[in-house]
Amino acid sequence: MKSKLYALGALLVMLMGLLAACGGSSSTTTAGGKTVITLWTHSAGNASEMSTLNKEVTSFNGSHSQYQIQIQSFPQASYNDSVSAAALSHKLPCILDMDNPTVANFAWSRYVQALPVTDSDVQQMGLLQSAIGRYQGKIYALGQFDVALTMFARKSILQKYNIRIPTLDQPWTANEFNDMLSKLKSSGAFQFPFDLNPQYGGEWLPYAYSPMLQSFGGDLIDRKSLTSADGTLNGPAAAKWGQWFQGLFKNGYANPKPSSDQGFLQGKVALWYTGSWATDDVVKKYGKDALFLPSVNFGTGPKIGGGSWEWGISATCPQQASQGASQFIKFLMQPANIALLNNATGLIPTTPAATSLVPRYATGSPYRILFDMLQRFTVMRPPTPAYPTISSSFQKAAQGIIQGSDVQTNLDNAVNAIDQDIQQHNNYQQ
Amino acid sequence: MSVITGATKQVQVIRPQQRKHLRGNLVTALILGGPAFLLLLVFLIGPFFMGVAFSFTDERLVSPVPAQFIGTKNYSQMLQVSILTLDPVVDPTTNQPRHDAHGNLLYPSVRTFTQNEQKYPQYFQLEQWFSVNLGNQRFVVLAHDPTFLHSIFNNIFFALVVVPVQSGLGLLLALLVNQKLKGRNFFRTIYFSPVVTSMVVISIVWTFLYDKNVGLVNHMLKTVSFGAIGPVNWLGSPSTAMWAIIIMSVWQGVGLQMILFLAGLQDIPEQLYEAASIDGANPVQQFANVTLPGLRNVMVFVFIAITIAAFQLFTQVFVMTQGGPNDATSTVVFNIVQRGFVAQNIGYASAMSVVFFLFILAISFVQRYATREKKGK
Secondary structure (H helix, E strand, C coil): CHHHHHHHHHHHHHHHHHHHHHCCCCCCCEECCEEEEEEEECCCCCHHHHHHHHHHHHHHHHHCCCEEEEEEECCHHHHHHHHHHHHHCCCCCCEEEEEHHHHHHHHHCCCEECCCCCHHHHHHHCCCHHHEEEECCEEEEECCEECCEEEEEEHHHHHHCCCCCCCCCCCCEHHHHHHHHHHHHHCCCCCCCEECCHHHCCCHHHHHHHHHHHHHCCCCCCCCCCCCCCCCCCCHHHHHHHHHHHHHHHCCCECCCCCCCCCCCCCCCCEEEEEHHHHHHHHHHHHHHEEEECCCECCCCCCECCCCEEEEEECCCCHHHHHHHHHHHHHHCCHHHHHHHHHHHCCEECCHHHHCCCHHHCCCCCCHHHHHHHHHHECCCCCCCCHHHHHHHHHHHHHHHHHCCCHHHHHHHHHHHHHHHHHHCHHHCC | CEEEECCCCEEEECCHHHHHHHHHHHHHHHHHHHHHHHHHHHHHHHHHHHHHHHCCECCCCCCCCCCCECCCHHHHHHHCEEEEEECCCECCCCCCECECCCCCECCCCCHHHHCCCCCCHHHCCCEEEEEEEECCEEEEEEECCHHHHHHHHHHHHHHHHHHHHHHHHHHHHHHHHCCCCCCHHHHHHHHHHHHHCCHHHHHHHHHHHCCCCCCHHHHHHHHHCCCCCCCCCCCCCHHHHHHHHHHHHHHHHHHHHHHHHHHHHHHCCHHHHHHHHHCCCCHHHHHHHHHHHHCHHHHHHHHHHHHHHHHCCCHHHHHHHCCCHHHCCCCHHHHHHHHHHHCCCHHHHHHHHHHHHHHHHHHHHHHHHHCCCCCCC
């Protein structure tokens, strides 16, 4: 009898615990009359981005008495998985930041709602195209900053080997670039003269290498129809890119598996192709000897990637909170706040009004070239819900090409995977 | 309960009060065991049947469109294999086969056969897995999902190498640490410590050890061979990547086998060894006729356990090679995770896991049958 009582008691306690855990937490509840708006960001651990966000939220909460924004920060590596998991369990926050190429997929999956922002609004702001997340003509996300892919080099090294310093209007041509790499390699001073960070993996591969593919004349997918990559990703132009790219590693110009990305800063590498987030480190190390150079023109002009983390509102955010959320996003896009973020992080502002408030990118500054490159050379990653598949297929193809397997087979397999995925989804119609 | 045993039959007689007591015990047992059964049902048995159900649909991880029943399409796509025979490209004017710059025969592109639904429906949307040249002809093995088939092959290869090697080494180590030497507890701890270390941590450390330029493994090989063995790209080359993972996995798991065999060894009575040595058996004969039969039960358990664990290979692949150079280290579990959570194709991943479950079940039955106690006639 006693054992039965103990058993019942234990069961009751466990049931209560289960219920407490299951008790859903809605994303907005009133606390002291204010509408609480939850915000998720991927910037956990990034001191400058978090401190700026905290300042902006405090300022907004102070000036809008009916709203209170609460920040929850996540580490970047698991952020997208957390968003997917929250979407599955209908527990998305009201405001969340998203990487630009995933916006179309989130919009198609109905994670996020369209912002009350029109094309003329963004035109008035002069917002960079790469800072807008679009899907089917509607705007779903806006970004405060962007990054430019840059070739870092040292003036002294280029002069020593008689290499021309390129300008925006006169970038290196393919032949020039190949000759240059051959010269640097045969000098014996650099085991691997060119560092393009293949070890980063993940989204870096399409972000950094598809602009080169586009400069050769190929692309990730046919942008007019967005339904097939056949002929674009495995056509003759793409095959040329693949052969050149494989040649970099075959000829020993680039290391297929660098153990770190510090080669340029340690003087072991002559050319470093990476994002402009590295400018501070480069300038600290090399000062006036540092050069920020445009990408190579492989045929259709130099191209760089664009589009970074942008702010949007989830589809499950209640009416009242959504209004507050869109006010907050408009607040974030004011020149003063964009300037606040980019002054703290050294990244590139996305509107001309904000740029005038960021001394680093003022006309005449040596960093201005980064802003100009972003304006002139950016090609967006394809704004389609199929992008996650395009990205993973391209990653697999790029890694196969780096390892030396047949270029055409790798590209053909990527095209097969992308086309089949789009067909399985009925061209991603809703 | 009172049990009356007769010489020829056993009868259980339960008096009425005791029946009620029994029922009371049963109720208590159910209440106490209930939460555990509930958890098993929700997290193990339920998803098992859900997986089987999903495998017949095109379920996605997240999608605004509801899932649809598609029958066995997932299974047929997964297991579809074809062989395509190619003849060399012939120059129409000279009727001679064409050669490329290196003097090799030229063959028509596989894509012309696999993207032509009207003319070659049997090859439509298949991919090239590998090709074999026999004489002048090239035989291309096509599959709808060559990665999956390659993964099964990788898993089998891994199991075939790891099961005997890890068991053998475990037995060897157990024999070593069973000796009455000073410091054997110290060695037991050392050999067992990789087992209790997180596999993720071990994978990260070994990634650095295997690095081509700065890794310690290559340094050691160079020193030991006086420079004869050049730097090997362990994780970046399709021919060495799987071996690299095998070596690391054996190193990590051998401690567990050592402990199991050690327990088995200590179970063998000393008198058997004494009797054997009195009969004039040398150490090797003693090992073959006393030790091995005595370890039989442990060996059966170890084999089945290592085999099942070998087929679950995932963590090392995920951390170190992400499926490896050209699918060289892709395993079925890794493939399932890639398909299901990264590509978000839950239906297809469920089909893969059902097929894999049946595969491992079959292997377990075979092993169990092969190692069963043979009953006397």
